[in-house]
Amino acid sequence: MHKLWLALGAINALVSVAAGAFGAHGLRQRLGPDLLAIFETGARYQMYHALGLLALGLLVRHGRTGLSTATGWTMFAGIVIFSGSLYLLALTGVRGFGAITPIGGLAFLIAWALFAAVAIRGH
Template sequence: MRRWFAFGALNGALAIAAGAFAAHGLKARLSPDMLAAFETGARYHLIHALALCAAALAAEHFAPRPARTAAILFAVGILLFSGSLYLLTLTGTRGFGFVTPLGGVAFIAGWLALAWSGLRKG
């Protein structure tokens, strides 16, 4: 789970970079709606980077299997939810929009798996 923790921390750095890119590099190039979508992707990216770190720590202190499942689901959610919003705003291609809700479902399932880990004995 050390790798999951490191992966979460690296994703935290990427999320901060994405937010800075939006604020400084995209503000003049995107419509307010598209900029808000990119910022939503960065915000959820950062929140779930921290959740990845929490899942890695939970695997050490609680039930490891559901914590690992949570980490995987958070990573999938970042890829699908935040990734699709990044692609949508940077390319203008609306075809990525169908993937975004799948990422949201992965986030929800990840939080439920993390809760399950906390409720079970290791």
């Protein structure tokens, strides 16, 4: 399972870098500063949590438990919900997407708490 977290971490890091470049070069002239900042926040948090998935993959490379699996899927869900909703909000201007962003933020908080438990308990 550790290979899955390493792969998801690497893929999300790649997407985050691509999103950041797209925001900086492709969207700067198309979005207002407020929406551009929202897009950049999505990319930044995607990278933070891509690194979290990579760290999880390294931490559990010699074993796994339901707790480490829950950690990885919760962190991935946070990326999809948090960053995804911010990307959609910025690209569409539909403020309603911002209403689901806190659900992704809560998933991030839960994932980091689970990560700490995995680190303390040893997988």
